[in-house]
Amino acid sequence: MVLTQRSNARRPTLEDVARWSGVSKSTVSRVVNGELKVSAEAAVRVREAISALGYVPNQAARQLVTRHTGAVAVVASQPENRLFLDPYFDCLLRGIRGELARHGAQALLLFLDEPDDHARVADYLGGGHVDGVILFSLRPGDRLPEMVDRLGLPAVFGGRPLLRDGHPARGQAYVDGDNRGGARQAVRHLVDLGRERIATVAGPYDQENSAADRLAGYRDILLDTAPHLVERADYTRQGGADAMAALIDRHPDLDAVFVASDLMASGALQVLRERGRRVPEDVAVVGFDDLVAISESTHPPLTTVHQDVGGMGRLMARLLFGRTEQDTWEGDTSEAPSVVVPTRLVVRESA
Amino acid sequence: MVLTQRSNARRPTLEDVARWSGVSKSTVSRVVNGELKVSAEAAVRVREAISALGYVPNQAARQLVTRHTGAVAVVASQPENRLFLDPYFDCLLRGIRGELARHGAQALLLFLDEPDDHARVADYLGGGHVDGVILFSLRPGDRLPEMVDRLGLPAVFGGRPLLRDGHPARGQAYVDGDNRGGARQAVRHLVDLGRERIATVAGPYDQENSAADRLAGYRDILLDTAPHLVERADYTRQGGADAMAALIDRHPDLDAVFVASDLMASGALQVLRERGRRVPEDVAVVGFDDLVAISESTHPPLTTVHQDVGGMGRLMARLLFGRTEQDTWEGDTSEAPSVVVPTRLVVRESA
DNA sequence: TTGAAAGCGCTAACAA
DNA sequence: TTGTTAGCGCTTTCAA
Numbered sequence: 001m002v003l004t005q006r007s008n009a010r011r012p013t014l015e016d017v018a019r020w021s022g023v024s025k026s027t028v029s030r031v032v033n034g035e036l037k038v039s040a041e042a043a044v045r046v047r048e049a050i051s052a053l054g055y056v057p058n059q060a061a062r063q064l065v066t067r068h069t070g071a072v073a074v075v076a077s078q079p080e081n082r083l084f085l086d087p088y089f090d091c092l093l094r095g096i097r098g099e100l101a102r103h104g105a106q107a108l109l110l111f112l113d114e115p116d117d118h119a120r121v122a123d124y125l126g127g128g129h130v131d132g133v134i135l136f137s138l139r140p141g142d143r144l145p146e147m148v149d150r151l152g153l154p155a156v157f158g159g160r161p162l163l164r165d166g167h168p169a170r171g172q173a174y175v176d177g178d179n180r181g182g183a184r185q186a187v188r189h190l191v192d193l194g195r196e197r198i199a200t201v202a203g204p205y206d207q208e209n210s211a212a213d214r215l216a217g218y219r220d221i222l223l224d225t226a227p228h229l230v231e232r233a234d235y236t237r238q239g240g241a242d243a244m245a246a247l248i249d250r251h252p253d254l255d256a257v258f259v260a261s262d263l264m265a266s267g268a269l270q271v272l273r274e275r276g277r278r279v280p281e282d283v284a285v286v287g288f289d290d291l292v293a294i295s296e297s298t299h300p301p302l303t304t305v306h307q308d309v310g311g312m313g314r315l316m317a318r319l320l321f322g323r324t325e326q327d328t329w330e331g332d333t334s335e336a337p338s339v340v341v342p343t344r345l346v347v348r349e350s351a
Numbered sequence: 352m353v354l355t356q357r358s359n360a361r362r363p364t365l366e367d368v369a370r371w372s373g374v375s376k377s378t379v380s381r382v383v384n385g386e387l388k389v390s391a392e393a394a395v396r397v398r399e400a401i402s403a404l405g406y407v408p409n410q411a412a413r414q415l416v417t418r419h420t421g422a423v424a425v426v427a428s429q430p431e432n433r434l435f436l437d438p439y440f441d442c443l444l445r446g447i448r449g450e451l452a453r454h455g456a457q458a459l460l461l462f463l464d465e466p467d468d469h470a471r472v473a474d475y476l477g478g479g480h481v482d483g484v485i486l487f488s489l490r491p492g493d494r495l496p497e498m499v500d501r502l503g504l505p506a507v508f509g510g511r512p513l514l515r516d517g518h519p520a521r522g523q524a525y526v527d528g529d530n531r532g533g534a535r536q537a538v539r540h541l542v543d544l545g546r547e548r549i550a551t552v553a554g555p556y557d558q559e560n561s562a563a564d565r566l567a568g569y570r571d572i573l574l575d576t577a578p579h580l581v582e583r584a585d586y587t588r589q590g591g592a593d594a595m596a597a598l599i600d601r602h603p604d605l606d607a608v609f610v611a612s613d614l615m616a617s618g619a620l621q622v623l624r625e626r627g628r629r630v631p632e633d634v635a636v637v638g639f640d641d642l643v644a645i646s647e648s649t650h651p652p653l654t655t656v657h658q659d660v661g662g663m664g665r666l667m668a669r670l671l672f673g674r675t676e677q678d679t680w681e682g683d684t685s686e687a688p689s690v691v692v693p694t695r696l697v698v699r700e701s702a
Numbered sequence: 703t704t705g706a707a708a709g710c711g712c713t714a715a716c717a718a
Numbered sequence: 719t720t721g722t723t724a725g726c727g728c729t730t731t732c733a734a
Contacts, residue, residue, distance in 0.1 A: 059478035127410030
């Protein structure tokens with residue numbers, strides 16, 4: 001079904017403006033685009049004509065010749081109430097939008113959710129509606145990266161993209177937090193505190209590399225951990241609560257837990273409180289993300305791994321515009337401009 | 352700053368496909384657009400060419416002649432961590448996206464946040480990049496509605512739009528919940544339960560008409576309420592918690608509270624629990640929205656005013672496409688297709 | 703069923 | 719500083 005403009009009156013064109021003001025289309029175009037080589041009088045007359053006629057440039061026509069649109073797509077999936085309610089994503093998006101705005105680009109958020117969204121989004125991106133794209137939380141094996149590549153559309157990924165075979169994609173720009181290193185900092189802190197039964201609430205396996213990396217960091221420190229000290233959850237508050245409950249049922253003697261996100265950690269804290277465990281005396285808790293809206297308002301305030309999420313968002317946008325601040329980490333030698341952003345532990349009261 | 356396509360290789364055009372397959376541009380165009388009057392052989396050859404060349408239509412060119420884009424903008428503001436974290440918005444957006452997808456339209460979410468976003472978004476909408484627009488939570492006096500009107504861009508508003516002078520806008524399509532009626536249902540229920548000190552946690556005054564309408568509904572029933580039984584909050588969980596704490600400090604004897612959103616109600620319930628009040632025995636609580644993700648998982652489950660939020664989203668999209676299901680309520684006679692969606696009370700355990 | 707040709711509204715050489 | 723001209727890639731009459 002087709003949606004048509006309500007006003008039947010043809011919208012005024014450059015040509016109309018030119019006629020009205022008695023100059024050529026070129027001159028009008030120059031005024032519209034703020035070029036300098038226009039006489040003051042001409043400029044004035046053209047501007048009068050523009051406002052008299054209510055002229056608004058037709059971007060499709062302009063786009064057809066200039067080959068750019070002033071818009072950047074941000075593609076993300078919004079599975080089952082997840083992403084959208086996550087302050088992490090909120091913060092990241094804010095960073096992206098801010099930086100895009102500084103470059104005068106309009107951010108368009110597109111969702112990848114239902115099965116057929118995928119094709120429509122691909123068409124949209126392929127249709128030349130945007131100058132570039134920032135993609136998030138793609139499932140391993142998603143075909144969008146190669147599509148985008150084939151189209152020659154500038155792209156930056158949020159999180160290290162994986163190919164179908166599980167190998168990292170080459171030649172793709174991405175920004176990722178140092179999930180593994182951050183997890184190591186967290187768990188090492190718990191060890192330094194003298195804790196001996198350190199469990200973890202890990203993120204969802206299928207979807208995000210971040211979850212796998214954070215779990216790997218946990219295992220890096222606790223080489224001999226029994227697998228049953230690990231519980232998976234889905235990065236939601238409720239998921240964190242349920243996982244914490246399961247852990248404590250199985251291991252009433254645990255004295256510390258590394259929770260792979262602040263949102264999950266807030267759920268875990270609540271369960272611990274309900275079960276009468278004191279934090280940090282009985283159980284020390286460390287989170288991940290340091291979303292201050294959460295970590296500073298839990299009881300007790302959350303010790304957590306800080307990521308500059310807003311900064312990561314800004315960085316993605318900047319990478320897209322080619323201002324490749326090569327803050328590469330640990331000698332990453334891939335040819336694409338990719339950045340792994342370091343983390344640091346923020347010690348509050350929960351551990 | 353300008354973002355340019357990475358691949359220098361010119362993208363194949365309709366003309367290339369035509370040459371490759373030995374037919375005319377018109378025929379290729381017909382195949383691409385799924386027209387029937389094409390011979391089977393021609394269609395096959397064209398399709399081969401398309402995939403061999405990796406042809407993707409240039410939408411700007413198509414748009415220039417067809418005057419439509421296949422995209423619809425959804426404009427919303429995301430003030431201070433609010434909107435984005437609200438499951439209400441999540442649900443609404445899901446409905447909108449689903450319905451737009453059924454019409455083959457791509458939803459583009461644009462945010463209105465920083466002061467200069469406003470101008471950029473207006474330019475974007477004016478630039479003919481979209482076939483229509485759905486707008487939310489505009490501040491009273493926002494100029495976007497009149498801009499959109501002047502452009503002749505089909506538009507639907509979420510929530511009853513107000514003009515600068517506080518009067519409702521005329522001639523604009525909108526979808527709104529029956530906030531006032533719903534609030535009346537909620538408060539009447541509390542009265543029927545025999546409660547005598549019924550407080551309310553209202554929504555933010557400045558921003559949403561919904562907040563004013565819900566408060567009006569509360570006042571409709573409790574004509575003689577002292578103003579100090581009302582506490583405002585900002586539609587967040589934390590805001591609801593703080594407001595509840597303030598109310599209970601001022602009125603230790605209150606025996607019921609109508610909270611203007613489920614998210615705030617979940618915060619309020621937590622405070623009541625922490626203060627040792629039993630719900631519903633000591634204090635009965637009724638929420639608003641019936642977002643099951645919240646209302647079914649609070650302790651105790653929340654009695655609340657149900658709105659079919661997803662349905663409202665779908666309705667907005669349908670209105671935009673002119674399929675005006677005139678479910679108008681209470682004889683609304685405005686000329687624009689606008690719908691006030693009824694609510695119903697869902698009684699669970701909190702009241 | 704197919705093709706030729708005329709735009710859609712704009713920008714960008716190039717000439718004046 | 720200005721105007722003329724030639725497209726950008728597509729759809730859409732109209733004739734064949």
